[in-house]
Structures are given as structure tokens and as C-alpha cells.
Amino acid sequence: MKENKLKEITSRDVDFAKWYTDVVRAAHLADYSSVKGCIVIEPNGYAIWERMQEILDKEFKKLGHVNCQMPLLIPENLLKKEGDLVEGFAPEVAWVTKGGEKELEEKLCIRPTSETLFCDYYATHVKSYRDLPKLYNQWCNVLRWEKETRPFLRSREFLWQEGHTIHSTREEAIKETDRMMDVYYRFHHDVLAIPSIKGKKTEKEKFAGAEYTLTNEALMYNGFSLQLGTSHYFGQKFSKAYGVTFTNKENKEEYPYQTSWGITTRMIGALIMVHSDDYGLVLPPKIAPKQVVIIPIGDSEEVNNLSKEIEEKLLNNEISAYIDNSEKSPGFKFSEAEVNGIPIRIEIGKRDLEQNIITFVRRDTREKITKQIDIDIVTFTKNLLDTIQKDMYEKAKKRRDELTFKATNLKEMENILNTQPGFIYGLWCGDSKCEEKIKEIKGCKSRCIVDDKEIDGNCVCCGKKAEYNVIWGIQY
């Protein structure tokens, strides 16, 4: 059985794209649907999203954010109010033109993002500085009519969280933009074990309508980059476009300052592409919906009792454990736990019990650890989960560092991209023409500006004095 299951997954080093979709399918994270470009997020995948929501939502609320829900549909007229936004999104929205049996007088788009709706709301609800700040967030689905789609990474409909805040001062809004980027950064590093890099998007790559965009960029196993979360500073751009004003402390009418920030189900794709292997999904313990599976081998009372005892102990100590009591063979269960990325597998067999031992198997290294039955199982498991979390981060960081390069001219950049893509540090003058020229090499784009102070050196493209230190890469 085991071999049969493993055969389904293409080797990561042979065909990365196929390996990715094989893992998505084999671990039952998502499936294609009858709606082109839209996926079904299956229970195994959705449970990861629920974990992400649980952890992040708690963080947001700690900082004073509250959740709300804006409508799914946006009237064309409302969308059009902010010029950059409509230009950025109009080519990729879905339009509702018929409601019930009637043609609509004004067509409605399915939200690709909700700046317009929040502004429309704030315009009637923000009157005085006393109403500010408003720290609103919503968890919802959005839709972008993408041409090429891949499960989790780019699908027409996806789930996300979008925070939209509004402040009385520029400083406060800038601080909010920063602190939310930090929340994401810590989440990626500490929970997802993904060593993302923080930076600022270039003018060309920033969010349509933003004054600037902060981003967390992560490197996938194959050297491609993935944008994992963004935080936008809008200044007064949207408040001016949507006529949001407030009376400040000096009793003067003023435009407030806004931010927005979001993360999506794409992070599930990142977990696969950073951590997983040819045996299936590998999940960091902190994000794994189930951390420990206990697999009893053979149907003996002693084995079953010990399994239950261990499960109970672990559950009572906040370790999400479960017994696989299904009718399948032990070999099949091992393989299934492996494909599904359960961080620790505990095997309890009758013969082992005679020797007073049980076996722990780490999913990340596939290492088997044999222990005496009388060990402090809770402490051992807790420590092992911590070790796995730490080791996974270190391993991902090592890979990232191995695939991080430096280029001082276009030729070097081209060589790197032709050999092995990765994060490429390259100085930049700030001219978007250079960005466009670099893009001609395999579609390589600026990922983020990591430094813009006292840059000493020349632009990787035109050779003129550089203003920015930038990471370049091929994106998903």
C-alpha cells in the first residue's frame, strides 16, 4: 500500500511544478472544481487555514482591531472613483450584470479587494477625530479573473484577510503600516518557519492606489519568490477620492490617513514549496492542525489502552493528538500520516511493548526514535515538536541562503538566472526602465527594496549611481 501511495508524487527535483500539484492532491488539501480557475479547499487544507486565522486573528485583536463584513459586490461607479485602483483591477474582475431575471441598470463587480467599500463606509461614519482611529479587518473571499491559475498560489477566488484602518495623523498610519508588516513577519518566521525578507515594493510593483507597499518575500525550494503578505500606506489618496473627511482637534476639516494589509490562502502554497518533500506535505508543528498521530499496531487491549492513555495525556497538555483507529493497515496509516504532514507519528506495537519501547517518527527528517515506555511522554513530545519547528526553520533558512546571490551587472544576473534562480541582491538606480530591462531576463522582477540609505555602488543594469539595494527574483 505504502509504495502505491508514494508513487503518486512526482519527485521534487524532477518536475517541481508537477510535484507541487501532486502534493496538493495527495495530501487532500485542494481539488480542482467545475468552475475554471476556482478550487475546492478540502478539509485538510481548510484546517490549515483555520489555524492561520486563529493565530493571526488573536494577534490582530490584541492590537485593538475589530472584525466586520463589507458586501461582496461593488457598483461600477464606486469602483471607478479611485483612478489607479480601477486601472489596476478593472481588467481582472468578474461582473454581475443580471440579478434574478432582470438585467441590472448598473453592473456590479465581485470584490477583488475592498478599499472602495471601506472608504464608502468611512465617508459616512468618520466625522470627528474622536471617531479615529478605526482599526477594521475582514476575513472573506475575493475574486480576480486570472488567466493562469494554480491551487493556492493563484486562483480566481481566494480567501484572505484585509485590514483597513483610518487615522487622524500621517505618523499613526505609517506606524500601523509598519506594525502590521511586523505581525506578518513574525507569523511567517515563528509559526510557518519561513524565513521571509521584509522590504518595500518599487513604484512599479506597489499596490495600485498605495503611496507605498511593504512586503514579505519568501524563497521557495526551487528558487522562485513568493509574496507572502503586504501592508500598504495610502496617505490621503483614498480619503480624497472618496470624500472622507474629519474635524481635527483644532476644529479644522481634514482628510484622514489610511492603510490596508492582507494575507491569503497562498500561504498554504508556501508551506508546501518551502518545507515539503517527495513523501508529501511537511508542516511546522505550530501550524499543523494535528501535531501527533498515534498508530496502534495489532489489535491488543494493552496497545489500545496505552494509545488512549497517551492521547489523553497529550490532549490535556495542549498537544493536538489523535489515534488512527481506521480499518487500514499500519503501513497504509504510516504513509497517510506522512503524506498529510503530521509532525510526529507514534507507533505502538505489541512486540515493542514486550520490550517496553515505543517509537516516535519525525515527519521532517523521517528519523525514528525509540524510547522506553516510562519516559515523560508529554515533555518529550513537547520538546520534540519544538526541535522540529526550530530545525525546519533552520533548514529553510539554509536553503534560502544557499540560493541567495549577488550581481553587480546584467551579465552576472543573467548567469545566475540561467543556472539557478534565487534571491539576487543587486543595486538599482531607481529608474523603472532598468526594471523593465531586467524583466526581459526570464521575467525577473524586483521583489523588494531592502535598503535605501547611503548606497555605495552602481545600478546592476545601467551602471549609474545606485540609490537602492534591491532583491530581484522570478515570482510565482
Add this chain to the structure above:
Amino acid sequence: MKENKLKEITSRDVDFAKWYTDVVRAAHLADYSSVKGCIVIEPNGYAIWERMQEILDKEFKKLGHVNCQMPLLIPENLLKKEGDLVEGFAPEVAWVTKGGEKELEEKLCIRPTSETLFCDYYATHVKSYRDLPKLYNQWCNVLRWEKETRPFLRSREFLWQEGHTIHSTREEAIKETDRMMDVYYRFHHDVLAIPSIKGKKTEKEKFAGAEYTLTNEALMYNGFSLQLGTSHYFGQKFSKAYGVTFTNKENKEEYPYQTSWGITTRMIGALIMVHSDDYGLVLPPKIAPKQVVIIPIGDSEEVNNLSKEIEEKLLNNEISAYIDNSEKSPGFKFSEAEVNGIPIRIEIGKRDLEQNIITFVRRDTREKITKQIDIDIVTFTKNLLDTIQKDMYEKAKKRRDELTFKATNLKEMENILNTQPGFIYGLWCGDSKCEEKIKEIKGCKSRCIVDDKEIDGNCVCCGKKAEYNVIWGIQY
């Protein structure tokens, strides 16, 4: 300030409909949006929905259900496969006809419900009895192109949970239909303090596509009925329409049995219309996002320290308390806590402290309770919350009983409906022509069949032998 706030709410007995929307607006539960028929669920309203989700989701998972996410869009072709369903929903769906800049080859509707998508998924994922049951649920938004809308009660877009399960036997599916109705029933009674009545819908009123529909019907303060949650038994109707089959234990191919069940944000509307009053929202403690507000009066260190001490004690004992530290006047804070339906308000004043007393105010009865500072505040508050929960249920039950009538003929029914609508028990022969005739009286409909065994008596409409004991009423 207080009077000013209260003025905003029309009296419940003067204009119930206006009172309802006044409460929705004054408590900042929801607001109208620029999209006709769609509302913005504001943080106060959304927090109630989050509490509902938290409690119900835990219940669902305890029973073995798992969450997933189906696409938002349904191709026309797929929707059309089950005849009754498409007939029931086609007049009230929104159609996407354009994606990006292109006309679509096949139009897509925004899901009004997701039976079709679940069936489409099950058709490829259910093969053997070993794959069954699948106990899937999703929390999502749906859209129905209603003509007349009211916040929470009937809006074009609403949030809900839809469970879709598939089983190998008829018995198991029937059991599931029952147990989920019981989950809802317990939730309405024990958490929302709403004494709903369980029953079965008539053929005319059942869900399009169901073999039968179970329902929980609640009575609002004005005597109108509201359907609070339904659980449908589909038999093999959908599995046949969508070609879902499985190999049973006898190795024969068979059609599986399905159910679906759902509750919506409409329950927020019910909380208003059952419990609330002319001072605003009244929430049962078990569903209130915030159970206790502490209002310090005057800015003294002693008052502030005691406030903090009490807040901490309550929070440590799982009572969600907070201090209102805003710049507003105490009177305004009292009124705001009242409008927002916080179950208990604790007032701590400097002069009271000199006499060693603090004041508790119950939101439901508006009763003031003065206590010595040295009481066991946690126990007292816990007991008071329990008392409020119990009293609110009893009060709602008393109102329901007062507005529950019995009619033996059409004349009696008409008299009741012209005087004071409510739940009207009336025997019924089972002929839908009688249902239609009854509907002519102020649109009165069958709410549910409460009994269909050994009925002794005659149909309230035609006078022939009755088969069912039915509750009739005017619905929202």
C-alpha cells in the same frame, strides 16, 4: 446626552418595523451600503456572529464534522442538474456574465446555496462505503436576489453555515438530519434564550429539492414568526441527479443518502426582535461578545485601581469584561452600554467607595443592585449572568405562550390574525389547497407540522378529517 441617544429609537409598541431598524443602527450592528439590498455588518454585529460561529463550530466538530470551502460561483449547467432546486432558486440568483474584459461562454451564478457544488465534489470523491460518511460543513457568504430586504432578516447577501453530509444508509442520513436540528434547537434555547419550536415543513414550504425539511420556528415580540434554522433530508434525490454512487459492503453500486443544514446571520435579527427593548439591544449573556462593562465615575486613583482589579478578576474567570475608559461622560457611557446590550454594567464612583459600595445594573430589567465592595465579585457576577440568561429565556417563553393561540376554523383564525398575530395551532387535512386558502388571510403560512400521529379533529380550513397538527403564522 443620554436622552439624546435614546430619542433615536422609536418605541417598539408604536412602530415595530421602525423600532427594529432603529435598534440595528443605534447599536451599530449593521448599516446600509451602496449596494442595494446588501448590508455592512459593523463590528458590534459581527462580534455576535463570531460568538455564534465559535459556539456552533465547536459543536459541529465534536460530532465529527470538518470544514471546507467550495467555490463562490456555479456554472449554469451544473445548477440545472437538479430540477426542483433550479426552479426554486433560478428567479433569485445573481449572474456573472463577464470576466475581465470578456463575455463568458457560460454564465456563472453566485451561490444561493451549495448543494450542487458539494454533489459535484462528492461525485468524484465518493467511491466506496469506506469513504462514507463525509460530514462536511462550510462557513461562507451566499447571495439571493431578494426584492424586499431588511438588515439581517432578509438581505441579498448573507453569511451562513451550510453542512452537507453524505451517508451509505438512509437510517444514518435521517439520524444526521435529526441530530443537527437538535444542535440548533439547543443553541437557540440554551445560548440565544429563544424558545423556538421544532417541527417539519409541509410539502409546499420545504426546501426545493429536499425529501423533507425540519425547522426551528421562533416567535418575535410582535407575534410574527421567523424560521431560525433548517435541516434537510435529501434521500437519494441529489445523488441521482449528480451521478454520485458508491460500492456498498455487498460490492453493489448504490446511490448514497444526503442531508444539508444551515443557520444564518438572521439569528442576529431574532435576538433583536425577541429580547430587545426601547433602550436598544438586549443580549443573553451567553452570546454577548462583552458581558460586563465597568464604568469608572470621576478620575480618582482609587476608582481606577478598583476598576482594573475587578476587570482582571473577571477576565481571569472567563467573564468577558472591559473598562470603558473613553473620554465620554459617565451618562453617555451608561446609555451606550445600554444601547449596545452589555448584560451587566458595573458603576464605580468615588462617593460610593467612601460608603464601600459599588453598583451593578442589569441590562435586561434595568434593575440597580448595590453591593458592598467586599463581596465575592466573581461569584456574584457569574450568578447574575446565569440569572439574566434564565430570566430572559423565561420572559421570551412567557411572551411566546401569551401569543400562542388555537383555531378550529377559518373564522377563528381570521379573528386572531386581525387582533394579534402569533403562533396559531390549527389542525390540517394535508391538502395544499387549504394552505393556499389560509394564506389569503394576511399571508399566514404553515410554519411547521408539530404532530402527525393519531390526530383527532378536523381541518381548520375545509373541515375534513385532519392528518396533522400545524402551527400557522405570519412570517418575516
